[in-house]
Amino acid sequence: MASAFEWATKNVVRELSRGRELIPVDSLNSSSRFSPYSLLRKKTKSSLFWRSQYVCLNLTLKDILDPSSPEPEVTQHGLVLFIIEVDGKVSGSMEVKDSVEVKFSGQTSQSNRTVLEVKTLSVSPNTWDCLQKERKLKTPEPSIIQQLRKRGENLYVVTEAVKTQKETIVKSSRNKEGFGKISIPVVSCVQGEGQGGLNTMKTVTVPEGSVLAFQVAKLIIQDHWEVLLLPDKDKKTFEPKALALRKHKLSAWNSFGFLQSKTMSPFWGAFGGAVMKDFNTVTDFEQLQAEVEKEQRPLAMLDRKQQQSLLQALLGLLQSEQDMLDLEDMLEESLYSGEPLEKVESITGNVLSNLQDQNGQLVEKLAGSFLYLLGALNALNERQHQLLIQLLQKKEKILSQEVELVKEILKENFNQTEEKPFSLPSKLLSFVRSQDKNLTLTYDLLDECGLRISGDEPQFTWNPSALNSVCALYGSLVMLQALNEVC
Numbered sequence: 001m002a003s004a005f006e007w008a009t010k011n012v013v014r015e016l017s018r019g020r021e022l023i024p025v026d027s028l029n030s031s032s033r034f035s036p037y038s039l040l041r042k043k044t045k046s047s048l049f050w051r052s053q054y055v056c057l058n059l060t061l062k063d064i065l066d067p068s069s070p071e072p073e074v075t076q077h078g079l080v081l082f083i084i085e086v087d088g089k090v091s092g093s094m095e096v097k098d099s100v101e102v103k104f105s106g107q108t109s110q111s112n113r114t115v116l117e118v119k120t121l122s123v124s125p126n127t128w129d130c131l132q133k134e135r136k137l138k139t140p141e142p143s144i145i146q147q148l149r150k151r152g153e154n155l156y157v158v159t160e161a162v163k164t165q166k167e168t169i170v171k172s173s174r175n176k177e178g179f180g181k182i183s184i185p186v187v188s189c190v191q192g193e194g195q196g197g198l199n200t201m202k203t204v205t206v207p208e209g210s211v212l213a214f215q216v217a218k219l220i221i222q223d224h225w226e227v228l229l230l231p232d233k234d235k236k237t238f239e240p241k242a243l244a245l246r247k248h249k250l251s252a253w254n255s256f257g258f259l260q261s262k263t264m265s266p267f268w269g270a271f272g273g274a275v276m277k278d279f280n281t282v283t284d285f286e287q288l289q290a291e292v293e294k295e296q297r298p299l300a301m302l303d304r305k306q307q308q309s310l311l312q313a314l315l316g317l318l319q320s321e322q323d324m325l326d327l328e329d330m331l332e333e334s335l336y337s338g339e340p341l342e343k344v345e346s347i348t349g350n351v352l353s354n355l356q357d358q359n360g361q362l363v364e365k366l367a368g369s370f371l372y373l374l375g376a377l378n379a380l381n382e383r384q385h386q387l388l389i390q391l392l393q394k395k396e397k398i399l400s401q402e403v404e405l406v407k408e409i410l411k412e413n414f415n416q417t418e419e420k421p422f423s424l425p426s427k428l429l430s431f432v433r434s435q436d437k438n439l440t441l442t443y444d445l446l447d448e449c450g451l452r453i454s455g456d457e458p459q460f461t462w463n464p465s466a467l468n469s470v471c472a473l474y475g476s477l478v479m480l481q482a483l484n485e486v487c
Helices: 004-018 127-134 143-151 241-255 265-280 283-300 305-318 319-339 348-356 364-378 381-391 398-413 426-433 436-447 465-486
Strands: 038-042 054-060 082-099 100-124 155-164 166-184 191-206 211-221 225-228 420-421 452-454 460-463
Touching: 004 100, 004 166, 004 191, 004 211, 004 460, 100 211, 127 225, 225 241, 241 319, 265 436, 283 364, 283 398, 283 465, 305 319, 305 348, 305 381, 305 465, 319 348, 348 364, 364 465, 381 398, 381 436, 381 465, 398 436, 398 460, 398 465, 436 465
Parallel strands: none
Antiparallel strands: 038 054, 038 155, 082 100, 100 155, 100 166, 155 211, 166 191, 211 225, 420 460, 452 460
16 A cells, blocks of 8 residues: 555546656655756666656756846646545455365455645746746856766756645545455364454645656756757767767867768667667566666675675664665765765664675665665555565565566566456466465555455456556565575
């Protein structure tokens, strides 16, 4: 079950941005930082498959341009009133008959009602054109821009934001009820029945003026500045040093008539086309799989003692969502700035000691890998954190099967944009049936992502809005597997 705020932002984006141009804000704490003209950079380690990749620089475009008047305009679009309401029940049952008989049945009800009054603020293309003609970049550059240039990082500017018009209270609740029976026929004295339930209620107050979603464009700072309103992956904010030097030499040669720039274009055109052709043959899930496998390698290469130390620290961190978020911010800032971290005690200190060299400096690849894991875990909710603790503490090694289960679900449904039922291969169904006491653990992890499960033969219903959560669960499980299982 996602946070109440995140649940609301995703629903707003679903209604306002069918083409998914808008990016939902995933944290209420940062919801005031994504207004039009705000400058952003991408996180050092992040994944486009589960969370927003952008970090606010606490600067606006106006801070890096020469002052002028009047102030650039922002267009306000009419108010939109959202009444987001969910009131439904899902029932399911499970029965396994072998030497051990397990019967499980349950019902989940979810109730959410939120009234949001929002307005959209955007910068028109004409305003960008006027700004580029009338406003020059400040000289000297602000220090943060100099740092970004040195690191070769891209810079982005918010071009549109969806803001709340009034203070709003967002509520999200879920009630689970289940009952079951277990009996072992060979031992007639061992029988049992049980019934239980889980009620979850989340409430959050969203202040007036909070940004629920935003849109960005890449900012180019080279011979002149401009905003790319149409995406261009090949164009960088700052001109690469090697390219700048090459252009200087080409300019000198051209001045003597030795070389025309067009003679270079056939080579670069063919090269670029080949790269794009290879890129386009890869499916979205294959991109996710390759990304996760690449990030887990540094953890898998640690010695067993370090792996166990990090895993034990993680079990403690999973008890506190705030500690995990704080550690993510610490690692992100240190990797970005290159500044060493101060020595700290507690679980956080135990983690850092395994990610630092003898001089206290973060080992970049290893720290980046662990930061990626934290990003995946922080995209899950508190209930899922508790379920992962139980999974990691099980004596039975079922993590690899859990990975295969989630992997198969994503392969089957990654590009599905509508709800639809689906079944799993018989091998994975056997794994699900054989879990007995671990059955609800698997179901709950997936249910918290937003997938529904019902029927005597486990029948799943795909929910497109669950994609990010299922991707985060997959990433978390693969990364944890690198720490938990001996290769």
